[in-house]
Every structure is written in structure tokens, then in C-alpha cells.
Amino acid sequence: MVLNIGIIGLGFMGSDHVKRVATRINGAKLAGVCDLKKDLAEKYAKKYGAKVYENGIDLIDSPDIDAVMVVTRPHETHEQFVLHAIEVGKYVFCEKPLTLTAAGCKKIVDAEVKHGKRLVQVGFMRRYDPGYVEIKEAIDNHTYGEPLLIHATHRNATVDETYDTSMSIIETAIHEADVLHWLLGEDYESGTTFLPKKQTKFTHSKLHDPQIITLDTKSGVHIDLEVFVNDQIGYDINCSVVCENGIINLRSPFVTSVKKGLHDSTYIPADCTERFKTAYDLELQAWVNGVLADKITGPTSWDGLVAMVTCDALAKSRDNDAKRIPIVLPDSKPALYE
Amino acid sequence: MVLNIGIIGLGFMGSDHVKRVATRINGAKLAGVCDLKKDLAEKYAKKYGAKVYENGIDLIDSPDIDAVMVVTRPHETHEQFVLHAIEVGKYVFCEKPLTLTAAGCKKIVDAEVKHGKRLVQVGFMRRYDPGYVEIKEAIDNHTYGEPLLIHATHRNATVDETYDTSMSIIETAIHEADVLHWLLGEDYESGTTFLPKKQTKFTHSKLHDPQIITLDTKSGVHIDLEVFVNDQIGYDINCSVVCENGIINLRSPFVTSVKKGLHDSTYIPADCTERFKTAYDLELQAWVNGVLADKITGPTSWDGLVAMVTCDALAKSRDNDAKRIPIVLPDSKPALYE
Amino acid sequence: MVLNIGIIGLGFMGSDHVKRVATRINGAKLAGVCDLKKDLAEKYAKKYGAKVYENGIDLIDSPDIDAVMVVTRPHETHEQFVLHAIEVGKYVFCEKPLTLTAAGCKKIVDAEVKHGKRLVQVGFMRRYDPGYVEIKEAIDNHTYGEPLLIHATHRNATVDETYDTSMSIIETAIHEADVLHWLLGEDYESGTTFLPKKQTKFTHSKLHDPQIITLDTKSGVHIDLEVFVNDQIGYDINCSVVCENGIINLRSPFVTSVKKGLHDSTYIPADCTERFKTAYDLELQAWVNGVLADKITGPTSWDGLVAMVTCDALAKSRDNDAKRIPIVLPDSKPALYE
Amino acid sequence: MVLNIGIIGLGFMGSDHVKRVATRINGAKLAGVCDLKKDLAEKYAKKYGAKVYENGIDLIDSPDIDAVMVVTRPHETHEQFVLHAIEVGKYVFCEKPLTLTAAGCKKIVDAEVKHGKRLVQVGFMRRYDPGYVEIKEAIDNHTYGEPLLIHATHRNATVDETYDTSMSIIETAIHEADVLHWLLGEDYESGTTFLPKKQTKFTHSKLHDPQIITLDTKSGVHIDLEVFVNDQIGYDINCSVVCENGIINLRSPFVTSVKKGLHDSTYIPADCTERFKTAYDLELQAWVNGVLADKITGPTSWDGLVAMVTCDALAKSRDNDAKRIPIVLPDSKPALYE
Structure with missing residues (x-):
């Protein structure tokens, strides 16, 4: 059985997923694509024998598409497509x-809950990275005792002018916001974002760079990022997890x-598609x-x-002089999702 | 389009390929399996929705099978199946x-040449390993100047009692025999196999362990293994390739x-399926x-x-007091194969 | 010319210095020793041909002693001996x-200033460690641009029951308090000490372990420890110094x-005398x-x-819910000391 | 007690030893120097308060010199000075x-035996390198079982025009010739030197570079270099020592x-005085x-x-097409020296 997949959005990540679905995933077939840039859609459609759709809604509605990938930019466009997919x-x-x-x-969660069945998977690919998986196994098995601290860095070579101070959290730290509490198997209690006075000369006026984030979990594990x-x-x-009996460190892959x-x-890898190539592949295969x-x-x-x-709590802390902000999830x- | 693959031989490597074809390769479908051990064939057939064949010849002949993988042991059984596949x-x-x-x-080469089209791919998976590929690129691009020497080791944790002195060459060193001249892009001139007097206590009477092999290429690159x-x-x-301007080393992958x-x-990986998992996957996907x-x-x-x-030259050297033996290929x- | 050195205090560090002075330092001679434990003093005196003194004051006063090392415990005993040495x-x-x-x-500083000549050297040996020295050279030469952040850890295998919460700062973090601002060539602006809720089971009721310290310098470099x-x-x-153009990391030495x-x-070294053996030797040789x-x-x-x-500021922060405390030096x- | 040391020869190694003796060795005093280049001798004498001697014999004979270091080039000049020191x-x-x-x-050995007391120490400093020492301890304690193989490399950044093919053995491989049998605690049985056809473009007509040496010990440990x-x-x-239960590798020191x-x-260190600085210091201190x-x-x-x-056996092999040459020591x- 082969899954006919339609991909909406063919930018940096979208085009990476196109290649992945078309050439590396077992049981997958790239059936449809669409993008505001029509020529981009035509290019990939031709290359991999897929159909071009006028827009994301048409693609989702098409009987030739079994499942949908939403990779659009800007990110606020995700919502409509995900909600429509749940609807159909x-x-x-x-x-x-x-x-x-x-x-x-919350709107998406509510729609999915109302639908009564999980339909949505979010692209937090790090949960599939063999390194993080190995760390999670060690934590789950108490191999090195209880985790006490996590030190993490999330560094990019460079970003463009459209990347501003808020994105350090919402685009970048969001990966750690997800993967670290998943590693630890518990929720966060609070967080802070500190903007050090000294910045790199390679940044621009709209971007405070670097930034320092801390997170504390319910049980009291302290994280700095x-x-x-x-x-x-x-x-x-x-990512270095300091446990009672040992310290386990994520290592960047290299082959020579x-x-x-x-x-x-x-x-050192140049970007995320290189660093997490295996994670993205495993993520898509699992999906x-x-x-x-x-x-x-x-x-x-x-x-x-x-x-x-x-991320909202971290942003609030950043805007309030690095004050510790509680992280409060909706009712239950x-x-x-259990 | 999906390729219906039949696999003959379901032992250590065969079962690894079964899982790979059935769950990790784009465009592949595990369509048929066979093994002398019927229950093994039944097990995988049931698990992945494939058909069981009575024997390798039937599997090859079946119109439901588009392409064949021969993973039988002992290795001398390869020949008949490969020849039959060429025939059909x-x-x-x-x-x-x-x-x-x-x-x-030579018989297989002749049959294939007579058929007039390449049909056979041999499982030298290291050519697909990202580490060796990176080394080959460096050599091909003269990144570090001309290669002069190669130091290599091929070490296994342990082998069983059926593994004897000859297998160190024909089962083990054969990987380097293939991958090293491929890396260098040239043929071997001669080789030696030396049996050091001192052996590990973990070996048995039929196995001289360790062994030291050297190979010299036509251009004069000297290899020890x-x-x-x-x-x-x-x-x-x-695998360490000493070049005029730098030394490039293969590194065993780790993630933490x-x-x-x-x-x-x-x-350190426990065995080849772990060490070369990515290489095997890329190899099969490429096939x-x-x-x-x-x-x-x-x-x-x-x-x-x-x-x-x-391997024949190395065995001859081993049996002749480590004498240097010329490595002479058939006419041309x-x-x-160009 | 040979310097006749007298050592007061022959405990863990004192005995290490005894051996160093007596056997590894050019131009040095172990001339005198004293300790409350007389047998200890006798032992080292006999072993290295030194004289035993009744007490520290006698040793300092002796015409046979050219220069003095104060290695006494508890640390509050340092003051009297240092002041007496300045006096004579x-x-x-x-x-x-x-x-x-x-x-x-401050009392010691004042006494020395009054004396009008530098007589005191404090045992911050890390300034002599080849790793820190290499980092300082890189910072001073702007090899990797301006330093922006420092991540540091100071970890011990274990401590005994007499080591309490305050000592994490005054015994341990004091090394980083000294060496990091020396590396950066500037003073601190403020600091915090945070006690994470989750502690190791290997600690005891009087010791909160681990602890997280931050320091910010006048120019705005942010440090976490x-x-x-x-x-x-x-x-x-x-110790990892994140600069604008690169990151330089201290590496623990190993030889195999x-x-x-x-x-x-x-x-990984077992303790400080092993980790910083070279630094201690270079420190004493320089002295x-x-x-x-x-x-x-x-x-x-x-x-x-x-x-x-x-350390006082960090302790105050620790006792005030990790509040940021300014670090204010005496007038000028x-x-x-320029 | 201080040892008054005289150093004959103030070239690359001699000047390194001058600095060592004068500034880093406990119990040592640089008392005298001499060199064919008078100005060199004057320079160091002035810098460290030593006396200049007209020639090596005068220095050795001087009642102000307790012990002598011979660091002359060319190396054939060593013999006369060593023999004279034994004589006096x-x-x-x-x-x-x-x-x-x-x-x-042999002449020196005979003179020393006749004298009846050990007076000569040869500068094989690697025996003092903490890495080799750690390996020797592991071998002596059978920590990883019996040693079976050793892989070694001895690489220099570059050499000058006076360095020819013979020196690869007599100047360079001689270090391994000494240290490897010392590590193993046994004598060599035989050796070979192979000149690979392919050489680096950075060599010159009088120097075959690289070269491959093998040594086999009496017990049958096989070494390639x-x-x-x-x-x-x-x-x-x-230097990688392959044992039955593990492999121990010498690691080049680095601090960041x-x-x-x-x-x-x-x-990677630039030269031997940098790589083996600690070894040279420990060697001299021990002496x-x-x-x-x-x-x-x-x-x-x-x-x-x-x-x-x-070295003689290796040279003979090199001149005889890499033939295996027995290594035969004088009678007993x-x-x-026991």
C-alpha cells in the first residue's frame, strides 16, 4: 500500500520534504504539490511525477491525496490548512x-478533540534524532540516575534581516521547548529569557543576539539554553544532561x-537539514x-x-527584564493525547 | 511505481535486508521470500505481506517478482541464483x-556480458557509507593532494567456530579489497598477508588471528590492513588516508x-549492520x-x-610466508563495466 | 641562587606543595615546615632535609627562611600569617x-600598600594552566572577535560532610570568580546564585548541590557556571568562551x-592536584x-x-532568592596593583 | 645540593636543554656551556650566569662542572665527549x-663496563612521556591482556635539504626503535624497511619519503611504523597498542x-620540543x-x-628490497645494565 502525499509550501523546508517523500520514504508517493510560486510547484511536479494544485484547500480536498503536509511560510498560514484537513x-x-x-x-486541539481522533502530527523532528533518542532512553531507564540539569545551545551560522528578536524564541528555542520536556517526561514550571548587554557585531538592529533562556521543570530540573x-x-x-551518576552529551555527527x-x-553541519537529516527521514517514515x-x-x-x-512565557520574561514567568498550560x- | 522484490536467504544479513526493503526503502515492496528454513520464510512473509517461494529458482522465475536479492549462505550458493537471474x-x-x-x-561476468546489459549489483555497501564517500570526494578533488598511504583496520568483536583462517581474507578483508581501490580509483599491483607469531587467546586452532595484509596499487600507494x-x-x-597535504580519517559514528x-x-558499534546501517540503506535505495x-x-x-x-593473491601470500604476490586481473x- | 622556602600547613594542598618545592621547582629548596600535626612536619622534614618549626610565626621569623608559603586550614588562619610576613x-x-x-x-591589601611593595601572591593557579593561558591569548588577540558568553562548569567527584552550601561559592566557585574576569580583562557588574529544586541524592542536608551561578561583566559578557x-x-x-567568530573550549588533558x-x-582527572598539576608547577616556578x-x-x-x-555578592544572591546583586569593589x- | 651542569652543543636541542636546566629543573644549575659558535655560548652564558668553555673537553675536565650534557651536531661528535666523560x-x-x-x-658500553659504574644516560625522552608511561603500565599490568600488534606513525611537518633517506631511520625511527621494545619489555627478532613507490612532492631527490618499517619482537608482537x-x-x-582485551592509543596533548x-x-604540535616538552622536563629532572x-x-x-x-638492520632491509633482516644483539x- 502506498500513501499519496500532498505537500503545501515548497520553500526551504518544503522542498527538503518533497525530496524526502519522493525518494527516501518507504510506502510514500509524492502525489501533489502547491505553492504561491507556481513555477516552483511545476518544477517539483514535473521532476517527481506529481500533480500541481491551485491552492492548499484544493489539494487537501482532492480525492487523489491521502494525507497532507503543511510547510507554508509565514507560519500563521499553517492554521487554516491544518483546520481544513481536520474538517475533511x-x-x-x-x-x-x-x-x-x-x-x-488551542483552536486546532479543540477541532481535533471534537473530531475524536488524532489527525495532526507536528514537525518536532528532534524527537526522532538518534542522539536525543539515546538520551531519552538513558533518562527513562535511569541509567545515570536522576537528571538534575540540562545545558543546551542552539546556534545557527547566520540568519537574514527578516529574523528579529522574537524569532530567537518562536523560531529557534521552540525546538528545545519541545524536546527537552519530552526528554525529561515532565512539564515546565517556569522560564526566563535574558538579553545579555554584549551582542555580536554580526547581528542587526532588530535582533538581540545572543539570548539566554532558562527553564525549570515541575520536579525542579534546571535548564539553561x-x-x-x-x-x-x-x-x-x-545538549548535556547532568545526572546524579553521569553526564550524557548529545554529539554532532561527523563521518571523517x-x-x-x-x-x-x-x-560542523551548516544547517538543520544537514544536522537532522536522519531525524527528518525517521520522522517522515514514522508518520x-x-x-x-x-x-x-x-x-x-x-x-x-x-x-x-x-514560548509565550519566555517572550513575556524577555519583555520584563528576565523576570521568572510561570508556564501554565490550559486546564488539562x-x-x-494520553 | 513500486518494485516488487524477492529475497533469497533469510539469515543474519538476509533478515536485515528484509526489514530494510519492507520498511525503509522508497519505491520498494517486499513481494517474496524463500529460505531453506521454511518457518523463517513464513514468519517474514506473514509479517510484511509477502509470498513464500519453495526455492530461489521459483522465486526468480515468478512473474510477481520484479527484482531479486541473493543473500544465501554458504556463499557458493550465490552463483547459481545470480546466473539464473541473468538468464531470465x-x-x-x-x-x-x-x-x-x-x-x-568470471562465469557471471561472462554471462552478463553475453546478455549485453548490467543486471548484477554486488553488496559492497561501504561504497555508500557517508564516511568513505567523503574520503573519495577528497581524493577525487585532490583536496589534500595525492594519496600516499592508507592504514586500515577491520576488527570484529568476535567470530564463531566455523570462521577459519581463510575467512579473514575472503569474508572480512574482501571489504577493504573492494573499497580501498575504489577510493583510490586504480587497480592493485601486488599484495601480502603476514601471520604474526603472537595471536589472541580468544581465537581457536583453525583461525590465525590477527592477520596483517598489505596492498600496493599500480601508482604505488601503499596500504596496510x-x-x-x-x-x-x-x-x-x-581507514586513514595519508595524503601530501593532509590526512583524512574515517570516523566511527556516535550520537552521544x-x-x-x-x-x-x-x-563503538557492535557489528556491521549497526556500523553500516546508513550505508546499507543508501545502497538498497540506490539499487x-x-x-x-x-x-x-x-x-x-x-x-x-x-x-x-x-583475495586469491592475498591467500597465496599467506600460504607462502608473506611473499609479495602480483595481483593480475583477466585480460581487460x-x-x-566502464 | 637558591630560595629557602618555608611551608606552613601540610594538609592535602600543603603536602602537594611540599613535594613540588622539594623536587620539581628550579631554584627552590624546601628549608622549613610546620603543622599543628607535629608528626606530619617531622615526616616531610626528614624526607626532604628541611627543618621543623614550632609554629608559623617562628617559621616566618627565621633567618633561614627566605620566603613563606601559607597553606593552612581552616582558611581563616591565613590572615595572621600573611600579615606577619608583610610585617617582617x-x-x-x-x-x-x-x-x-x-x-x-582588605586588611592585607592595606598592610601591603602601607609596606609599599608587593609581597603577597595568591594561589589562583588556573591563571598558569596552559589551557586558560591559550584562551586568554585568544581573547587578548581578538583571534575570534569579541567574547560574548562564557559557559563554565566546576565539578568535583565528591566532597566530605564538612563541606556545606556556602562552600560551593567560597571554596569552589571562587576559582572561576578569579579566572574568568582575568580571562576577560574586566571587572564584574553583578552576579546571581540559583539553587535548583532538584538535588543529587549524593549530597547531605547541609549542602545544596548542584548550584547555578551567573556573572555579568561591566562590558556585558554573560557567564553561567x-x-x-x-x-x-x-x-x-x-570553560567555553563564545566569541563573535568562534568558540574556544578548555579541554581536560589526557594522554591516552x-x-x-x-x-x-x-x-577524567580525579581531583585538582591531578587536573592542574602543570598549572601548580608553573605557578610555583613563576613565584x-x-x-x-x-x-x-x-x-x-x-x-x-x-x-x-x-563571592559575597553571590552568597547574598543565594540567600535572596537568586536576586541579581551588584558586585561593588572598594573605592579604587x-x-x-596596576 | 645543587648540580652544576655543563652543556656541550647549543643548537636546536641544546638551546632547549639550556633553558630547561637553567629555569625548570629542581636541583640543577647551568654552570657551563660551549659551542663552536662562540657568540651562541656567550649569549646563553650571559643570560643564565654560566661560564663559557673553549671546547667540550675543557668543559668536561673543569672542576666547576659536576655533570655533562652532550648535545652536539653532527651526531658522530657525541662519541669522543661521552668517552672522555667516562674516562674522568x-x-x-x-x-x-x-x-x-x-x-x-659498543665502544662506549665497553668503556662504561670497564669503569664499572653507570655514568651514561641516553636522551630517549619518550620513556618519560606520560602517554607512553601510561601505556607501559597497562602492558606491564596486563590491563588489556597480552599486546599483539602495534601501529605507530612518526611524522614531521617538514625537514631541510640535509635530511636524506638514511635519516628517516637513524634520526627519526630510532625513537620508536627504542621506545617500542621498552614498552613491550622484550627484544626485537627482525625488521623490514619498505620504500613505497609513491612519494610526496614535498620531498627532494636525496630523500625517499614516506617509508614503512616493520619490527617483530621475540615473542611475536608485530609492529608497523x-x-x-x-x-x-x-x-x-x-602509537596504538592492540591487546587481546582492548586497544590503548597514545594521544597527542592539547589544552583547548x-x-x-x-x-x-x-x-597538533609543531615539533618534538613542543610535543614532548613534559617528557624532556621529566627526563632531565630524573637525570x-x-x-x-x-x-x-x-x-x-x-x-x-x-x-x-x-637501525642497522632496518637500513640493510631498505637496501635489500625490504627483505626481513634479523636483529642480532652483541653476545649478552x-x-x-640489568
């Missing part, structure tokens, strides 16, 4: 962030090392397998909501 | 070694590191893509023959 | 902390790596050279005072 | 190689790592301590002879 009862994979507001996420999006060195993701000119060096089996298991709308509520997690 | 004109992927004799390999199949530490594959009890450590496009590009029957001729490479 | 005009090396209060440090003194893994000192049982591992040349250059009484003022740095 | 009964430290012929070494003296990358010394421009890198105690323990004249006999080791 189709499985939908939505790149992170689910939407840009907690209210929007450096967000630095103009590091000039590459996409440098680190080189000795040259008085230095022995290994490679396709889940849809074909009519039972998906990946990050939920609720996870999307939790991440956004967390619907049974659908 | 079906694409066939054969695990290494292609057969156990140069004469057998340690084959040690009871290393007690894991599957430890190393752990600090514990006065040590900071990373993981499936190639078959679907009616043009395969992976390791050829000729490569299988070259590896076996190399058929045009089919 | 002898060079004195004092292990850190100089004393346990800012007032005590994990102090974890029951890490169970060893003496694990890390071992592959064994599916792991490739390197050694002896300085004394023989009648011009010492190492960490000053003022540095001892700055460290203590910093005396010319003696 | 003074301790003498001689840089490696002891002399350039086995006959010359790459000598590559124009590697363009630095002074890259590796840097992330910059898509690479994470560590430093001074030994002389002051009238009982030296470092590498002996016999070790110098063994190294030279080994004199009791003096």
Missing part, C-alpha cells in the same frame, strides 16, 4: 511551529576527521507508517500548544 | 562475496558521549532507484571478480 | 582563598585513549623566579579581595 | 643517537579546542635527581647500542 478528516503533518499563537494551537543565531561557525546544537596545518578537525496503519504516534497538536505556551490534557 | 533477464542484487572463486565470478576478528571491543573499522566514573566515552530507472550504477560483477582475484575490463 | 617584609605565597572575608582581604561537587565522575572543569567493551574512552628577581607578577592581594567581594585599585 | 668519571647525558654506528656504541617527515601537518606521533568556520579542531643520588636509572648505553643495531647484556 485527513491526516496532516504540520511543520513547527503549529501556529504562531497559543490561541491558534543559549540561543545564538549568528555564530559564524555553523549549526551547532548541544582531517589533520591539516597543525590542526585535527571534524565537521507514513502511522498513517498507513491508521494510528499516528508522533508529536501532537497538544505538544504544539505546549511549545507555544512555553485531553484524553486523546 | 532480471535485476539481481547479490551480497558479497559474489562467489567464492575467481572462476565463478589489520584484520582482527576477536578484538573483544566491537566492530571497529578504521558519556562522562562516568573518571571516563568520557563514546560508543531500487536504479532498477526502476532501468540503469543500475552500483558495484558490478567485475568489481566482484576484482575483489576475488585480490569489458566495455559493459 | 618577606615574600609570602598564600593558597586561595586569601581569607574568608572581604574585610580580612555550574557548581556540582558530588558529580561521581571526577574533577570535571569546563582506550577502546574496550564497545567504548572508546579518555580519562620562585619572581621572588629571586625581587619582583613577583602573579595574582595579588587585590585579586584575592576581588574574588572575595564577588591601589597603584601597587 | 663524570655523569654524562647524551642526546640520541648515542653515536652513529653500532661499533661506536610509518615514517613521514614532510607531512605538512605537524609533528604527529601516534576551537569551533570556527564549520570545523571543531584541536591543535639530575639520579646524579645527585649517585644512581641513575634512565636509558643506558646498552639501550643506545640496541637502538643502533636495530652486561650485568651493569
